[in-house]
Amino acid sequence: MIDDTKLNSDDELFLKELETVFIRFVDSGKEQFNLEPMNSYKRRLAHKLASQFELETESIGEDKERAVLLKKTPQTKIPTSRKVKLPRIDTGHETYYAKPGVQIVLRSDGSFGVPWKEKDGHLIDKRVIHDGVFRIRSNQIVCQDDSNW
Known part of the structure; x- marks a missing residue:
């Protein structure tokens, strides 16, 4: 659980954006997804949020290229409190x-x-x-x- 009483507005925005990425990943057919490189504090938040989705996580890379790898598990789900309708981006058959x-x-x-x-x-x-x-x-x-x- 993330203690949101200790989060500043930038952290809250980061978590909201990350939550959207997690929901799209869980709804996709992909089994794993690499997040962009981020600092250790944001990686810690990503790991904590991923646990709420029952995703497996792993830190990969080194130094400024260190990132979080998300992996689906048989238990992976979108937490009930987080189910929101996301916009669908689809340009059809446009190449x-x-x-x-x-x-x-x-x-x-x-x-x-x-x-x-x-x-x-x-x-x-x-x-x-x-x-x-x-x-x-x-x-x-x-x-x-x-x-x-």
Whole structure:
């Protein structure tokens, strides 16, 4: 449990954004998800919040690249108090192009492109585009070889 009496407004915003990322991850077909690198305090908050979703967590990377890896478990669920209707970002069959090998991110505001140094909780999905072509379907970056292309 996170003691929100000790949180400042920046921490509360971070947790709200992170909660949105967790809900989208739990609702997705993915089994694991890497959060963006963050400082040790924010990683601690991420680990605590993940326990409420019954997600397994692991810190990965080193120094300024240290991040949290989320993994689903058989018990993973969205806590009842956190079930909210999230906007669905889906551009249908519209196809986008990127240089092969470039990482593309999908942000919570619906924008997408190469990563910036955005706040940790603003990303919904990220993926390296190997063949240079992708779509945005149901809050995910989808490539041609995916079943939901």
